Amino acid sequence: MSRGRGGARGGRARGRGGQRGGFAAARTRDEVEDSNVHIRDSPEPEQSPSESSDDSASDADEDEDEEAESTSNAYAALLRSLSSRSKSVHAGPDEPRNKKRKLRHETADTPDSHDFDERAAWQENGLGGLGETNDSLSGHTEDEAALQDDDGPEETQDLDDSAFQTHFVNPDENDLASQIKRIADNQWATKKLEAGGGRGIFQTPSTEETSLLRRKVKSTRDVGLKARLVDNAHKEIGSFEPLEQEIATSIFGYQDLLFGARTVQNANRLRDITCLHALNHILMTRDKVLKNNAKLAAATENDDAEYRDQGFTRPKILFLLETKQACVRVLDSITKLHSFEQQENKKRFLDSFSQPEDKFSDDKPTDFRELFEGNDDNEFRVGVKLTRKTLKFYSTFYNSDIIFASTLGLRRAIESGDPKKRDYDFLSSIEMVIMEQADATLMQNWEHAEFVFEHLNLQPKDAHGCDFSRVRSWYLDGHAPYIRQTIVLSAYLTPKINTLYNKHMRNVAGRLKFTPDYNSGLIESLSYGIKQTFLRFESPSHLTDPDARFKFFNSSILPSIMRLPRPLEGGLGVLVFIPSYLDFVRVRNSLVDSDLSYASISEYTDQTDVRKARSHFMNGKHSLLLYTGRAHHFHRYNIRGVKRVVFYGVPENPKFYDEVVGFIGKTLERGEISRAEANVRVSFSKWERLELERIVGTKRVGKMIGDKGDVFDFV
Known part of the structure; x- marks a missing residue:
């Protein structure tokens, strides 16, 4: 609940949504404070009892109770002032009472006026907050105290001309309707871009000739930041490199971005840029609400002006991350870009989410170490609340500004409990989604990502204390998916990621x-x-590609392996790399009755069996080793005894191709085989164009897909 500086700070005035048919429950402040109810969050399966409480959280609750007592006198004074004002505006007892405008003032630490009525709704409906901690229902008193320390809305560079104004605050309703129709009809104006050793395709649904023009931004001083972010942004990020200029134009222009060139080298810069944009969006939203609160507080009795500046619920930013350690890195970026005086529950957060990032040796690839160093737990979710001076970890989802989660953790949170009462309303007002490592998500279960995106920006089932007179029109019209900005970063693109781009990245501002x-x-x-x-x-x-691939393997690849001459010492040393686990199971089952001795390593193989399989393959007891792409992703085994490699399919990650072929290279270096014995075979179809292009190159892939020949040799 935010409160305008022009209003009385000790009390609460209800918004006009109460008399416009809104669902907000009418509860007095004393009723909520006396109830002393705590919302219990959905516990994570791995959460230990020691993680369910924290000394700092208890201290925060005690501070809130003290603040509640300190504001009671101010609240009583407000009631007396409202009563005297009500008497003064009437000439006599027989005259009709003027229609009074109900005002809802809001504190400086939240962009939404939900906190108070939301808690009342939870009390009445028995709804719990989704998160990882308990949150006192009397916590709104802390927001009131924060307002007293607030100096009011900040100045913003070029705020009136910013993309925030044109995209979120004042979108043209006629243009919005026509652009949504063009998106539905898949009518996009397209422009090709060349920058930074890559190629981009920018699309916009707008029919204006100027819509394809893109203003390059050279540094953080060109993107309209809030004043408190400018110095830190210039210090930590500064000027943009040529490629960063292109993507920063889309990021700070509230356009969708699918970036398929994320690397270990540019990961930190990309993280800082996206975190800066997320912070700026939260501060701009809060600033707009504060200004409107001040206008409402100063409004006359007959002033019917509306100020629509909010969503249905408070959370605005969703970070989809792969590991808890990745979450720590993002929050480190946020705290270096925004100087918070306090960080509540940070010790508890670090104890639960962070581990030393030195558990792997240097022989592991850099991308593997970046992904799995530290705490590699991939089931988590945590809410974070930003006030003017404080960053609060472990806030409940409905009381958070940013939600950090893995796709698995978020899906588990939604699906926990009674299936008939699944709650995903906290995703109804998400205005920005940042997915940091989509390629790593592919190696988990992409269905979790699809599930999360399917539940974004749906109309809420409950009100959660929403003041509907302040809700933006495009939320009420169900157009939020076309306003939401989606930023997806990946090391490479695949058909599944492209499907996400076509289905869920449909921003009226355009997409890159x-x-x-x-x-x-x-x-x-x-x-x-x-x-x-x-x-x-x-x-x-x-759709029939798996069947055709299996048939080709049995009719062409496997017979050629069977014809290989048996060496006097050792085995055939044939490693079959199978990207898909389903294909792996199919091939493994087909070899049960064959004469080949084989071993197998998948992502589900027990470590004892892995060691046995590697040992027997290296010693020649097994001629064939089946090896899955996900096993290599999660472990990056260095397999010895490899003389020949068969790629059942083209790896999506081109580094896997390099590393698996490198197994033969190391065998050659040890002098265990001659160069004539070593060879690599790759089976592919025309549906693997993206994967093949990354390995053989753009100038060759067209001929390999379309030419009449079906055998292509490289040395």
Whole structure:
């Protein structure tokens, strides 16, 4: 609950939504404070009893109780002043009472006027907050105290001309309707971009000629930041590099962005840029609400002006991250860009989310260490609330500004409890989604990501104390998915990620898809001198592609393996790399009755069995080793004894191709085989164009997909 500086600070005046048919429960302040009810969050399965309480959280609750007592006198004074004012505006007892405008003032620490009535609704309906901690219902007193320390709305650079104003605050309703219709009809104006060693495609539903023009931003001073962010942003980020200029234009212009060139080297810069934008959006939203609260407080009795500046619920930003350690890194970025005087529950957060980032040796690849160093737990969710001076960890979802979660953790939170009472209303007013490592999400379960996006910006089932007179029109019209900004960062693009782009990234401000150049491809940088043969098989449909691939393997690849001469010492040393686990199961089952001795390693194989399989394969007891892409993703095993490699399918991650072929390179270096014995075979279909392009290069992939020949050799 935010409160305008022009209103009385000790009391609460209800918004006009109460008399316009809104669902907000009419509860007095004393009723809420006397109830002393705590909302219990959905516990995580792995949460230990020691994590369910924290000394700092208890101290915060005690501080809130003290603040509640300190504001009681001010509240009583407000009631007396309202009573005297009511008497003064009437000439006599027989005259009709003037229609009074009900005002809802809000504190400086929240962009929404939900906190007080939301708690009353929870009391009446028995709704719990979603998060990882208990949150006292009397916490609104702290917001009131924070307002007393607030100096009012800040100045913003070029605020009136910013994308925030035109996209969120004052979108043209006629243009919005026409653009949504064009998006529904898939009518996009398109412009190709070249920047920073990559290529981009910018699309907009607007029909104006100027809509495809893009203003380059050279530094953080060009993006209209709130005053309190300017110095830190210039210090930590400063000037943008050429590629960053292109994507920063879309990020700070509230356009959707699908960036398929994330690397370990640019990850920190990308994180800082997106966190800066998220912070700026929260502060701008809060500033707008404060200004409107002041106008409402100063309004005359007959002033019917409306100020629509909010959503249905408070959470505005959703970070979808892969690990708890990634969450720590994002919050580190936020705290260095915004100087908070206090960080409540930070010790508890670090104890639960952070671990030392030195558990792997240097022989592991850098991308593997970046993803799995530290706390690699991938089931989590946590809410964070920003006040003017304080960053509060472990706030309930409905009382949070930002939600940090993995797709698995968020889905578990939604699906926990009674299926008939599943609560995902906290996602109804998300205005920005930042997905940091979509390629890593693919290696988990992409269905979790699809589930989360399907539940974004739906009309809420309950009011949660919403003042509907302050809700933006495009929320009420169900157009929030077209206003929401979605930023997806990935090391590479796949058909599933592209489907997400086409289905859920439909922003009226436009969208940008960026991919790096693959002109030469990975294959030209390999220095092993090993013969690599790419075999294309016919696959009429992507739906029947698994069947066609399995048939090709049994009819062409497997017979060629069976014909290999048996060495006097050791085994055949054939490693079959299978990207998909379903294909792995299919191939493994087909080999049960064969004459080949084989072992298998998947992401589900027990470590004892993994060691046994690797040992037997290296010693030649097993001629064949089946190895899945996800097993390599999660462990990056260094497998010895590999003489030949068969790629059942093209790996989505091109680094996997390099590393698996490198197994043969290391065998050659040890002198265990001759170069003539070593070879690589890759089976592919026309549906693997994206994966193939990253390995053989853009200039070759067209011929390999479309030419009449079906065998392509590289050395």
